[in-house]
Amino acid sequence: MRSELLRGLRMLDLSDEKGALCGKIFADMGAEVIKVEPPSGCSSRNIPPFLDDQPGLDRGLGFLAWNAGKKSITLNLECEDGRQLLRMLAERADFLVDSFPLDYLQSLGLGYDALAPLNPGLIHATVTAFGDRGPGKNYKAADINGWAAGGAMFLMGEEGRPPIQMSVPQSWLHAAAEAAVASMIAYYARTADGLGQHILVDMQACIVWTLMNEQAMPLLHGDYLRRSGVFTGAVGGRRKTVYKCADGFVSFILAGGPYLNSTNAMIAWIKEEGAAPDWLTRGGGLKSLTPSGFMGATAADLAELERTEEVVQQFFLTKTKKELWANILKRRLFGAPVADAADIAEDPQLKARGYFVTVEHRGLDRALTLPGAFAKLSETPVGPQGAAPQLGEHNEEIYGALLGLGAREIVELRAAGAI
Amino acid sequence: MGKLPFEGIHVLDFTWYAVGPVTTKYLADYGADVVRIESAARLDALRLAPPWKDAQPGVNRSQFFASFNTSKRGVTLDMSKPEAREIFLRMLPWADLVTESFTPKTMRNWGLDYERLSAIKPDLIMLSTCMQGQTGPHRDYPGFGNLMAALSGFYHVSGYSKDEPCPPYGAFTDFIAPRFSACAVIAALDYRRRTGKGQYIDMSQYEAALHNLAPMLVDYFASGRVLEPVGNRSERHAPHGAYRCADEDAHERWISIAAGADSEWSALTKILGIGDSARRFATMRARLRDRDALDEIIGAAVRGRSAEELTESLQKAGVAAYPVQNCMDLHRDENLDAFGFWRWLDHQEMGPSPYEGLEHRMSRTPGDLRRPAPALGQHNDEVFREILGMNADEIERLRRDKVIY
Numbered sequence: 001m002r003s004e005l006l007r008g009l010r011m012l013d014l015s016d017e018k019g020a021l022c023g024k025i026f027a028d029m030g031a032e033v034i035k036v037e038p039p040s041g042c043s044s045r046n047i048p049p050f051l052d053d054q055p056g057l058d059r060g061l062g063f064l065a066w067n068a069g070k071k072s073i074t075l076n077l078e079c080e081d082g083r084q085l086l087r088m089l090a091e092r093a094d095f096l097v098d099s100f101p102l103d104y105l106q107s108l109g110l111g112y113d114a115l116a117p118l119n120p121g122l123i124h125a126t127v128t129a130f131g132d133r134g135p136g137k138n139y140k141a142a143d144i145n146g147w148a149a150g151g152a153m154f155l156m157g158e159e160g161r162p163p164i165q166m167s168v169p170q171s172w173l174h175a176a177a178e179a180a181v182a183s184m185i186a187y188y189a190r191t192a193d194g195l196g197q198h199i200l201v202d203m204q205a206c207i208v209w210t211l212m213n214e215q216a217m218p219l220l221h222g223d224y225l226r227r228s229g230v231f232t233g234a235v236g237g238r239r240k241t242v243y244k245c246a247d248g249f250v251s252f253i254l255a256g257g258p259y260l261n262s263t264n265a266m267i268a269w270i271k272e273e274g275a276a277p278d279w280l281t282r283g284g285g286l287k288s289l290t291p292s293g294f295m296g297a298t299a300a301d302l303a304e305l306e307r308t309e310e311v312v313q314q315f316f317l318t319k320t321k322k323e324l325w326a327n328i329l330k331r332r333l334f335g336a337p338v339a340d341a342a343d344i345a346e347d348p349q350l351k352a353r354g355y356f357v358t359v360e361h362r363g364l365d366r367a368l369t370l371p372g373a374f375a376k377l378s379e380t381p382v383g384p385q386g387a388a389p390q391l392g393e394h395n396e397e398i399y400g401a402l403l404g405l406g407a408r409e410i411v412e413l414r415a416a417g418a419i
Numbered sequence: 420m421g422k423l424p425f426e427g428i429h430v431l432d433f434t435w436y437a438v439g440p441v442t443t444k445y446l447a448d449y450g451a452d453v454v455r456i457e458s459a460a461r462l463d464a465l466r467l468a469p470p471w472k473d474a475q476p477g478v479n480r481s482q483f484f485a486s487f488n489t490s491k492r493g494v495t496l497d498m499s500k501p502e503a504r505e506i507f508l509r510m511l512p513w514a515d516l517v518t519e520s521f522t523p524k525t526m527r528n529w530g531l532d533y534e535r536l537s538a539i540k541p542d543l544i545m546l547s548t549c550m551q552g553q554t555g556p557h558r559d560y561p562g563f564g565n566l567m568a569a570l571s572g573f574y575h576v577s578g579y580s581k582d583e584p585c586p587p588y589g590a591f592t593d594f595i596a597p598r599f600s601a602c603a604v605i606a607a608l609d610y611r612r613r614t615g616k617g618q619y620i621d622m623s624q625y626e627a628a629l630h631n632l633a634p635m636l637v638d639y640f641a642s643g644r645v646l647e648p649v650g651n652r653s654e655r656h657a658p659h660g661a662y663r664c665a666d667e668d669a670h671e672r673w674i675s676i677a678a679g680a681d682s683e684w685s686a687l688t689k690i691l692g693i694g695d696s697a698r699r700f701a702t703m704r705a706r707l708r709d710r711d712a713l714d715e716i717i718g719a720a721v722r723g724r725s726a727e728e729l730t731e732s733l734q735k736a737g738v739a740a741y742p743v744q745n746c747m748d749l750h751r752d753e754n755l756d757a758f759g760f761w762r763w764l765d766h767q768e769m770g771p772s773p774y775e776g777l778e779h780r781m782s783r784t785p786g787d788l789r790r791p792a793p794a795l796g797q798h799n800d801e802v803f804r805e806i807l808g809m810n811a812d813e814i815e816r817l818r819r820d821k822v823i824y
Binding site for chain 1: 640679
């Protein structure tokens with residue numbers, strides 16, 4: 001059942017993979033999201049990896065995931081009949097999101113300035129890579145370039161080896177989700193006076209924002225952080241964050257400050273199992289872990305920390321991810337297994353909350369399981385509203401019922417290459 | 420400037436660390452009156468986290484804290500004291516929204532769960548955000564976004580290969596969840612406006628973050644395949660990666676390049692001058708098949724060249740490229756600068772300090788960093804006077820009793 005939260009609101013989603021998550025969030029909240037695709041299909045349908053490794057317009061895993069619950073129509077923006085249809089749709093829409101190169105929609109006479117007179121309440125968000133004012137405003141960007149431009153890439157990888165990105169690219173997702181928040185803010189503004197506006201999202205800025213304020217470090221402390229593999233840390237506080245265990249990896253941090261209790265509990269556990277060397281437990285634990293513990297460690301502190309990390313590493317090698325996770329929960333340690341897709345799919349916590357949702361994909365004649373509600377709302381539950389649409393699946397519904405076009409007009413528009 | 424969208428919206432904000440404060444920052448920067456309720460007895464640890472003004476720690480010297488708390492006011496109440504809880508309950512009718520990000524039992528133990536609060540204020544909206552949600556066997560798991568990034572799969576898909584993990588920097592999921600929770604909260608405010616009904620929002624950082632790994636999970640459930648990390652490999656771009664350029668004043672510089680279509684490849688070979696050595700890579704299939712050799716050729720060709728100049732040439736020819744910026748580079752990045760991203764605000768104790776601006780720009784009702792982050796308890800007098808009509812004597816007494824603390 002469609003969520004009541006945004007019921008009655010309509011979004012035109014003209015974006016490709018760069019903006020898809022925006023419309024997905026709106027669809028999960030109950031808005032009617034119409035994906036407007038060129039007659040050959042949105043290019044994001046062709047992005048690998050594919051279901052069962054078989055390419056196909058309905059088989060891209062990212063497409064299936066981030067377009068679930070949307071409707072699809074085909075519309076050719078490159079012809080005047082198509083542009084006329086878009087104007088008619090825009091008159092009936094509350095939101096529009098696009099991720100075209102800057103000025104593309106304007107060049108077609110479909111920019112915000114052209115659409116706003118038709119529908120002053122329209123909220124139009126444009127997802128860009130580098131904004132609209134700098135020398136890079138027309139730059140192309142694949143996801144990896146956003147990761148690089150925003151500073152996340154430089155911090156990921158081993159010293160002496162190339163910096164890397166995640167194997168599920170993240171940059172555009174941050175920008176698309178930012179477009180969703182901004183669109184909601186603009187919508188709230190509209191409730192006061194009925195007027196919409198244009199929103200411009202900057203992906204590069206969205207990535208900088210993920211750096212946990214490391215970005216301010218050079219200005220206040222005079223140096224910038226280098227990537228260091230499984231280690232992390234501000235100046236003087238290098239710490240190991242990932243350890244090998246019997247069947248994979250686990251994340252754990254030995255530190256003071258908010259980590260102090262957890263660190264002591266970890267050492268107690270090692271001691272309990274008879275695996276703690278004498279020096280580690282004598283005289284009240286680690287000296288290097290001052291309560292404020294983030295910075296200012298001396299060489300002796302770091303040497304002690306390193307020796308302790310080695311003890312913890314040896315201990316973890318005797319435990320599986322499951323055993324570690326059980327103890328992390330029981331002993332209230334600050335740690336977590338480095339979970340893979342299988343671990344997550346089987347997680348009893350997610351199961352207890354009924355998180356994953358299965359939807360039927362008609363074109364594939366197959367059930368697909370998706371991440372469920374991003375939050376539990378007591379009055380207006382949200383979550384996936386259905387599977388990703390097939391190309392043009394809702395042409396009749398949208399052009400017929402919504403725009404009121406007759407069967408003959410639709411045939412004509414098809415023949416004209418507009419639909 | 421006209422009225423801001425959330426002018427007149429009142430928020431009592433118990434959240435700490437990142438997810439909650441970043442969520443309420445969206446409201447505050449757009450006009451809501453967000454009052455953060457903190458306590459020296461149970462300090463938001465970000466207040467002690469670097470970077471610090473002049474590299475000197477102090478509860479009012481952390482830019483980390485400051486960045487996430489712009490445009491808000493700050494009061495202090497030691498909620499472990501019954502009188503502090505009474506004061507909060509007296510403030511409650513003023514609020515449209517209450518937010519908290521403790522482990523689930525905290526608000527219950529204080530007798531301040533949604534059931535209790537909504538009995539006093541029936542149309543209240545309340546957001547509880549924590550690691551794994553308010554229900555389920557792991558609900559009391561305490562943790563930070565870096566651990567959540569491990570638990571929710573981001574660490575696993577980060578590395579050169581399965582055996583060489585390299586996690587993303589910091590608390591990655593802390594910067595995914597707020598965009599979801601902000602959408603939920605704003606939509607709930609609108610729902611209340613339309614229907615008069617408040618509601619309770621139970622936000623699990625875990626469940627929000629998994630949306631950013633959705634394809635991996637769709638795949639696993641459909642085919643049983645477990646995604647493993649592949650470094651900079653892409654299935655639709657080759658070359659695709661980071662390549663080392665000329666150092667600049669002994670700082671290493673890299674360029675990210677992604678080329679897909681044949682036209683991009685041929686433009687790239689011209690600019691890099693590798694027409695001959697790269698002839699065997701004329702087709703996409705050939706490029707995808709032998710990516711190591713391809714990377715070697717590209718690597719050799721860009722070594723010694725300027726990352727900036729190369730970016731400019733490649734982009735001019737239609738090839739996606741950008742320097743791999745370090746945190747220092749970000750402050751002289753011309754695109755961020757043109758967007759107006761970096762902002763200096765004059766903080767009461769820190770003086771002029773570097774803040775991030777918004778990541779988007781709105782044409783008609785632009786939000787703004789309306790004021791720097793509050794010092795601990797900075798607005799005690801004005802807030803308790805305004806909302807509760809407290810006089811100076813009472814405030815002084817509460818300070819003495821460490822209720823306001």
